[in-house]
Amino acid sequence: EVQLVESGGDLVQPGGSLRLSCAASGFTFSSYWMSWVRQAPGKGLEWLANINLDGTKKYLVDSVRGRFTISRDNAKNSLYLQMDSLRADDTAVYYCGRIIGGYDTRDYWGQGTLVTVSS
Amino acid sequence: IVLTQSPGTLSLSPGERATLSCRASQSISSSYVAWYQQKPGQAPRLLIYGASTRATGIPDRFSGSGSGTDFTLTISRLEPEDFAVYYCQERITFGPGTKVDIK
Numbered sequence: 001e002v003q004l005v006e007s008g009g010d011l012v013q014p015g016g017s018l019r020l021s022c023a024a025s026g027f028t029f030s031s032y033w034m035s036w037v038r039q040a041p042g043k044g045l046e047w048l049a050n051i052n053l054d055g056t057k058k059y060l061v062d063s064v065r066g067r068f069t070i071s072r073d074n075a076k077n078s079l080y081l082q083m084d085s086l087r088a089d090d091t092a093v094y095y096c097g098r099i100i101g102g103y104d105t106r107d108y109w110g111q112g113t114l115v116t117v118s119s
Numbered sequence: 120i121v122l123t124q125s126p127g128t129l130s131l132s133p134g135e136r137a138t139l140s141c142r143a144s145q146s147i148s149s150s151y152v153a154w155y156q157q158k159p160g161q162a163p164r165l166l167i168y169g170a171s172t173r174a175t176g177i178p179d180r181f182s183g184s185g186s187g188t189d190f191t192l193t194i195s196r197l198e199p200e201d202f203a204v205y206y207c208q209e210r211i212t213f214g215p216g217t218k219v220d221i222k
Contacts (some may be wrong), residue, residue, distance in 0.1 A: 042212075044216050047212070061211070095162055103169055104151050104211070105165065107166075107175075111162055112162055
């Protein structure tokens, strides 16, 4: 069974940092591109980042580029999102997702982890 | 690319047919069009990818169609568990969602 489990969400002050993790199981992690998507309270879904199979290609939305970094460790079946210079508008539930090859579509999602940026 | 979903809210009764629209600001490849269902407090669930292919385990009352700029998700007969928010997506862009609620 495919499982994605996010962790690392917390309450952090503006300007602070957090590192989110996504532990994958039930599939060959190194064979899939992966993605982060977030959802602010009461709002819709916002794509944040994609990463290729070996972590050498990374794509981020303009609003987080330079502040967030996506990475992966295939040996640990884990995906990461390093978030720096956090702002109040980064408050959201953060989901990791597995990408279907050839469709750029996320077929499995984790349950999400809540990041709250507030003083 | 901007995705527009209509209507914003659809009020229907169980057993009725639901037709949800997703319109793109320019022509897009149907290979990259997907539909998700999201219930409160839950992660999105993939229903349709490639515009018309049902994801694993999705009942056949859900169907997708369309091409170019206009795409549709149809739920043939609403079950109680189908009342939720539905999002269309094209690659890295998500639509704003359509809420299907009980009339």
